[in-house]
Amino acid sequence: xxxxxxxxxxxxxxxxxxxxxxxxxxxxxxxxxxxxxxxxxxxxxxxxxxxxxxxxxxxxxxxxxxxxxxxxxxxxxxxxxxxxxxxxxxxxxxxxxxxxxxxxxxxxxxxxxxxxxxxxxxxxxxxxxxxxxxxxxxxxxxxxxxxxxxxxxxxxxxxxxxxxxxxxxxxxxxxxxxxxxxxxxxxxxxxxxxxxxxxxxxxxxxxxxxxxxxxxxxxxxxxxxxxxxxxxxxxxxxxxxxxxxxxxxxxxxxxxxxxxxxxxxxxxxxxxxxxxxxxxxxxxxxxxxxxxxxxxxxxxxxxxxxxxxxxxxxxxxxxxxxxxxxxxxxxxxxxxxxxxxxxxxxxxxxxxxxxxxxxxxxxxxxxxxxxxxxxxxxxxxxxxxxxxxxxxxxxxxxxxxxxxxxxxxxxxxxxxxxxxxxxxxxxxxxxxxxxxxxxxxxxxxxxxxxxxxxxxxxxxxxxxxxxxxxxxxxxxxxxxxxxxxxxxxxxxxxxxxxxxxxxxxxxxxxxxxxxxxxxxxxxxxxxxxxxxxxxxxxxxxxxxxxxxx
Amino acid sequence: xxxxxxxxxxxxxxxxxxxxxxxxxxxxxxxxxxxxxxxxxxxxxxxxxxxxxxxxxxxxxxxxxxxxxxxxxxxxxxxxxxxxxxxxxxxxxxxxxxxxxxxxxxxxxxxxxxxxxxxxxxxxxxxxxxxxxxxxxxxxxxxxxxxxxxxxxxxxxxxxxxxxxxxxxxxxxxxxxxxxxxxxxxxxxxxxxxxxxxxxxxxxxxxxxxxxxxxxxxxxxxxxxxxxxxxxxxxxxxxxxxxxxxxxxxxxxxxxxxxxxxxxxxxxxxxxxxxxxxxxxxxxxxxxxxxxxxxxxxxxxxxxxxxxxxxxxxxxxxxxxxxxxxxxxxxxxxxxxxxxxxxxxxxxxxxxxxxxxxxxx
Numbered sequence: 001x002x003x004x005x006x007x008x009x010x011x012x013x014x015x016x017x018x019x020x021x022x023x024x025x026x027x028x029x030x031x032x033x034x035x036x037x038x039x040x041x042x043x044x045x046x047x048x049x050x051x052x053x054x055x056x057x058x059x060x061x062x063x064x065x066x067x068x069x070x071x072x073x074x075x076x077x078x079x080x081x082x083x084x085x086x087x088x089x090x091x092x093x094x095x096x097x098x099x100x101x102x103x104x105x106x107x108x109x110x111x112x113x114x115x116x117x118x119x120x121x122x123x124x125x126x127x128x129x130x131x132x133x134x135x136x137x138x139x140x141x142x143x144x145x146x147x148x149x150x151x152x153x154x155x156x157x158x159x160x161x162x163x164x165x166x167x168x169x170x171x172x173x174x175x176x177x178x179x180x181x182x183x184x185x186x187x188x189x190x191x192x193x194x195x196x197x198x199x200x201x202x203x204x205x206x207x208x209x210x211x212x213x214x215x216x217x218x219x220x221x222x223x224x225x226x227x228x229x230x231x232x233x234x235x236x237x238x239x240x241x242x243x244x245x246x247x248x249x250x251x252x253x254x255x256x257x258x259x260x261x262x263x264x265x266x267x268x269x270x271x272x273x274x275x276x277x278x279x280x281x282x283x284x285x286x287x288x289x290x291x292x293x294x295x296x297x298x299x300x301x302x303x304x305x306x307x308x309x310x311x312x313x314x315x316x317x318x319x320x321x322x323x324x325x326x327x328x329x330x331x332x333x334x335x336x337x338x339x340x341x342x343x344x345x346x347x348x349x350x351x352x353x354x355x356x357x358x359x360x361x362x363x364x365x366x367x368x369x370x371x372x373x374x375x376x377x378x379x380x381x382x383x384x385x386x387x388x389x390x391x392x393x394x395x396x397x398x399x400x401x402x403x404x405x406x407x408x409x410x411x412x413x414x415x416x417x418x419x420x421x422x423x424x425x426x427x428x429x430x431x432x433x434x435x436x437x438x439x440x441x442x443x444x445x446x447x448x449x450x451x452x453x454x455x456x457x458x459x460x461x462x463x464x465x466x467x468x469x470x471x472x473x474x475x476x477x478x479x480x481x482x483x484x485x486x487x488x489x490x491x492x493x494x495x496x497x498x499x500x501x502x503x504x505x506x507x508x509x510x511x512x513x514x515x516x517x518x519x520x521x522x523x524x525x526x527x528x529x530x531x532x533x534x535x536x537x538x539x540x541x542x543x544x545x546x547x548x549x
Numbered sequence: 550x551x552x553x554x555x556x557x558x559x560x561x562x563x564x565x566x567x568x569x570x571x572x573x574x575x576x577x578x579x580x581x582x583x584x585x586x587x588x589x590x591x592x593x594x595x596x597x598x599x600x601x602x603x604x605x606x607x608x609x610x611x612x613x614x615x616x617x618x619x620x621x622x623x624x625x626x627x628x629x630x631x632x633x634x635x636x637x638x639x640x641x642x643x644x645x646x647x648x649x650x651x652x653x654x655x656x657x658x659x660x661x662x663x664x665x666x667x668x669x670x671x672x673x674x675x676x677x678x679x680x681x682x683x684x685x686x687x688x689x690x691x692x693x694x695x696x697x698x699x700x701x702x703x704x705x706x707x708x709x710x711x712x713x714x715x716x717x718x719x720x721x722x723x724x725x726x727x728x729x730x731x732x733x734x735x736x737x738x739x740x741x742x743x744x745x746x747x748x749x750x751x752x753x754x755x756x757x758x759x760x761x762x763x764x765x766x767x768x769x770x771x772x773x774x775x776x777x778x779x780x781x782x783x784x785x786x787x788x789x790x791x792x793x794x795x796x797x798x799x800x801x802x803x804x805x806x807x808x809x810x811x812x813x814x815x816x817x818x819x820x821x822x823x824x825x826x827x828x829x830x831x832x833x834x835x836x837x838x839x840x841x842x843x844x845x846x847x848x849x850x851x852x853x854x855x856x857x858x859x860x861x862x863x864x865x866x867x868x869x870x871x872x873x874x875x876x877x878x879x880x881x882x883x884x885x886x887x888x889x890x891x892x893x894x895x896x897x898x899x900x901x902x903x904x905x906x907x908x909x910x
Contacts, residue, residue: 507609514616517650518565518607521619525562525626540569544609547574 058158061151062416062466066104067222069155070214071415072466073108074098074223076148077208078230079412081112082237083141084206088115091258092237096227098216100244105160106214111207116170119177126153126164126208127181127190138382138458140262140348142412152210154183159213163193168206176200216244221415227251229406229413232359233351233454254358263347265458266298269308269335271343271381277335278328281320289331292320299341308334345376345383348456351411356389356452364450367393370490374483379475384457386476388483390449392491397448405444407470408454414468421469423453426480435492436499451487453480515541554676557669558626562619577618578602580667584808589858594804594820596858598811614661616650621661628677636679637662663809670812672768674721684718685770686743686761689752691777694726695719708758713748715761722773727780733902734758734774736766736822738789738799742882742893751894755902758783766803768810771817778821784905785819788898791827792842792879793850796870800824801859824909825901829873832880835897838887839878850874863910 058064062072074096085092095111117125128150153164169176180194200207218224227241231251236258239251272280286292293305300308309316312334314327323331351359356371371389378384397404407414407423418424424444432438432445439445461471470476519537522528528536561577568575580586581603587596607615624643628635635643641658644651652658666673673680687693691708693716705728708716719725735757737743743761746752752759758777762770778785787803789795804822806814832839842850850870853860860866873879885893901908 510609510612513649514612517616517647518612518619521616521623522562522566524623525558525619526566528566536566536569539572540575540607543569543572543574544607544612547608 058151058155060464060466061148061155062468063151063155066213066215067217068416069159069212070098070106070108070216071221071223071226073152073155073210073212073214074110075226075412076152077108077110077210078227079142080149080208081110081114081206082234082411084114085112085237086258086261087141089258089261090114091253092234094237094239096239096241098223098242098244100216101211104213104215105211106216106244107209107211109207109209111202111205113202113205116168116174116204116206117166118170119168122166122168122177122179123181123190123192126150126166126179127183127192128188138267139264140410140456140458142410149208150183152212153181154185156210156212157182160211162211165209166206167198167200169200169202169204172203224249226413226415228363229408229415230411232363232406232452233408233411233413235351235355235359235362251362254362255355259349259351262349262456262458263344265344265347265383266296268299268343268378268381269293269297269338269340272297272332272335274329274332277332278323278325281323281328281331284320286320288316289314289318289320290316298343304338304340308338311337342378343381343383345378345385347458348376348383348385350385350387350456351454353387353389356387356454360389360391360450360452364391364394364396366391366395366450368491368494370487370494372483372486372490374479374486377475377479379461379473382457382459382461384455384460384476384479386479386483387452387454387456388480388487389452390487390491392447392449392494394448394450397450399448400446402444403447403449403451406450406452408452409460409462409467409470410456411454412467414470416466417463417469420463422472422477423455423470423480425472426477427451427453427484429477430481430484430488432488435488436495437488437491451484453483455480511541511544515544554629554669554671555626558622561668562622565619574607575615576604576606577615577668578604579664580670580812582663582667582809582811584856584858587806587808587811587814587858589805589862591862593815595814595818596806596808596811597814613650617644617647617652617657617661618665620644620647620650621658621665625665625676625678629675634674634677634679637673640678667810667812672813672816679720680767680769683763684720684722684767684773685763686715686717686740687758687773688715688743688747689758690729690731690756691716691758692728694728696724709752715743715747718760718767718769718773720769722769722776725773725776727777729758729777729781729783730756731758731781731783732756733784733786734760734778735825735898736760736762736774736785736787736803737882738762738764738795739882742788745890746894749891749894751898754894755898762799762803765799768813768817771803771819775817775819778819785822786825786902786905786908787822788825788882789827790879790881791829791832791837791873792881793846793853793870793873795827796824796866796873797849797853797857797860801853801857805859823905826897827880827882827884828909829869829876832876832878835885835888837880837884839876839880839884842874842877842879846879847874865909869909 063069078094078096081094082092090113093113097109099107101107126149156162156164163180163182166179166181167176175197178196178198179192182191182193184191216222224243227239227249231237231239235254238253241249243249280296281292284292284296286295289309290302290305293300293308294302306316312330314331350373353371353373357369360369369391373387374385376383376385405418405424405427407421414421427444428442437445437447455470455476461473463469463471515537518540519533522536523533565575565577579602580598581601586599586601588599590597605611605615624640637659638655640662641652641655644658662673662678666676687708688711689708693706693708695704695706696702697704706716737759740761740763743759746759760774774785777783787800789799804819806818831837850873854867854870860870885897
């Protein structure tokens with residue numbers, strides 16, 4: 001115990017807290033105020049690398065607790081694997097293995113049958129933060145920033161000292177390479193510790209292995225739940241999962257073909273902020289403002305470009321690189337004031353009503369299923385679409401507890417920060433009572449029901465980099481509610497039909513059951529004959545069956 | 550009265566049959582059994598039933614209860630005609646022969662029985678149904694004159710001769726006669742307090758008759774005390790816990806009857822009863838240890854002040870209830886033991902009984 005404490009204090013001393021303790025004696029003797037010059041301060045001022053920043057702020061990336069770290073690591077590796085397979089047009093076949101080393105240390109391996117990675121790119125993809133193919137484009141994909149897997153690698157390195165191991169074969173006949181990679185957190189650059197050609201059976205694909213400090217729990221918020229929910233939203237993937245307790249889960253492929261490939265689009269002018277516009281102006285290769293606007297953005301024709309330039313009081317042949325802040329601002333305001341076509345929306349890849357229901361059926365046996373897949377809408381110039389599906393009367397779910405809400409963004413399950421998410425808020429704000437489902441004020445509805453909500457977008461607005469909750473843009477919450485109302489109506493029809501049938505059945509059986517007793521009682525009291533008794537019963541039965549109540 | 554019952558049942562059943570044969574949905578109307586349907590007759594001293602009725606129409610939803618009500622009426626007719634008695638529990642078991650119309654719990658059959666009883670404005674004993682409940686215990690200077698059930702010979706029961714036990718009030722008390730020189734009847738809520746007073750012969754010292762109710766008094770207990778007090782012109786003092794349950798449920802029901810069985814309150818009330826304690830003021834005067842009022846207590850007290858005609862009429866009672874709620878506490882009668890086990894006999898009761906004029910109405 002004492003040793004552990006010592007270790008702790010040692011660890012802490014070079015951290016910023018150490019500085020505080022140096023300042024403490026000065027506070028005791030207030031007269032000796034040390035005056036620091038700008039020069040002195042300048043000595044302490046230096047660049048902070050992205051990796052250093054995230055080393056200290058790992059909670060921003062989803063590594064705030066050991067349980068969450070395990071999930072985040074698996075999630076980032078699986079996101080990448082699925083994205084890679086789909087981009088290469090390969091039906092994904094995933095193997096997820098988690099091995100317990102000790103109770104607080106696990107080895108995670110995720111293997112795909114994707115296109116593999118070219119040898120030269122491997123170190124940067126896994127050993128450098130903010131390096132990737134997805135940040136600079138607008139296209140529906142699971143990963144967005146290029147932080148995920150390298151952050152997981154850094155977390156492993158930080159907690160266990162072990163490098164990230166990558167095996168990849170970029171195609172049949174090509175050699176498979178095995179890398180051990182670490183991150184130089186100061187410089188945010190990869191350090192390749194080992195790079196060997198190895199024997200590896202698969203014809204193409206990538207395997208990533210990380211050793212991290214983590215804890216494993218069962219349940220919905222754990223890796224188990226994440227894998228199950230991933231399989232539900234990716235019916236075209238075959239997933240094998242071997243849990244830390246050595247259980248093997250096979251999630252079979254339901255859809256025999258890949259979903260429609262999402263397309264990359266250029267940014268829509270209405271979604272661009274001033275700073276980004278300024279950067280784009282300076283970086284473009286276009287020679288004129290007209291060419292810049294019509295080539296770098298979607299939905300801007302040369303004619304529309306001229307209209308914007310005119311309203312910004314700039315010549316159409318103005319050289320974009322010369323633009324200063326004033327010109328950029330004039331252009332920005334002109335863009336906002338110009339009516340533009342909505343961005344192309346058919347670039348998204350929905351799961352689809354049929355596969356949503358298939359996915360639900362695969363995981364849960366229920367009495368009623370419904371799904372809806374809405375046509376795309378736009379928030380801040382980004383196209384998005386909402387899908388919702390539900391399984392009602394699920395057998396293993398209690399009837400008197402809140403529903404199970406499964407949230408997805410670009411087919412990735414969101415497991416944390418449920419309350420902060422636009423999806424949850426929209427579910428709560430929807431009036432479920434109208435569909436025959438119980439709901440307390442300000443709460444999720446109460447029913448034995450699983451509700452799935454999926455948002456697909458070229459850029460999903462998350463509330464933080466750890467991608468756990470969708471931000472509440474009014475356009476998005478509006479569309480979520482419309483999707484919920486749609487599945488809700490379908491559910492309402494089912495529930496009401498069920499109630500009506502149950503009512504009619506109850507009526508029939510009640511009449512059959514109890515009318516004879518009225519006859520018996522009247523016979524006992526009034527001493528009437530059997531014939532008279534039967535007449536009373538028959539007449540009463542007839543009267544009741546004719547009445548509606 | 551029970552001779553009139555059979556024709557009454559027949560008339561009601563005939564009405565149902567006629568309506569059915571005329572292809573109408575039959576209806577029966579029952580008196581509403583709640584405080585909302587009683588008025589407090591101050592001079593006579595009890596809750597009298599008012600005319601509110603609830604119509605029960607035979608529909609798909611009520612067909613079960615309707616059938617059960619009619620079968621209960623048929624059972625009652627048989628019992629009266631054969632001069633037999635069935636306990637409420639036995640009646641519940643008889644229903645087990647009714648197939649789908651059987652009762653699943655005794656509370657269901659009790660409710661139907663109470664409805665039928667109110668419908669014909671009779672006492673359930675007159676319908677051939679006897680309560681299961683114990684009547685209450687009696688000890689003290691009283692001789693009960695009863696008849697031997699086998700020989701019909703008069704027997705005299707001396708309530709001083711039960712040692713540490715007590716005389717048990719029978720289910721039917723109409724035929725009893727009483728001999729006593731006692732000055733008053735002390736009616737006690739808990740068996741524990743009754744035991745203490747019996748064991749130390751308090752009735753000798755105070756020249757009284759002790760009766761233990763064991764919670765809300767049964768009809769037999771109320772009727773017994775009523776007949777005894779009327780016959781011998783005795784004062785009746787009630788000694789219960791100082792909480793809304795003791796005051797509102799036990800004492801009020803004892804004195805003026807209940808909303809649930811309002812049609813028989815006239816006979817099953819004890820209007821001469823006075824409230825000895827524990828009063829809210831006693832809690833202060835005698836520095837009694839207390840417990841906080843539970844939520845259900847507060848609800849009961851508020852309900853009494855707002856809806857109970859008894860509390861609405863007796864201002865001192867409304868004030869006392871308000872006082873109790875203001876204090877936010879309750880005290881059990883056995884809390885007096887905090888001042889010594891026999892404090893209740895040596896100090897509390899003598900002090901109280903010396904001033905009956907101070908008792909709450």
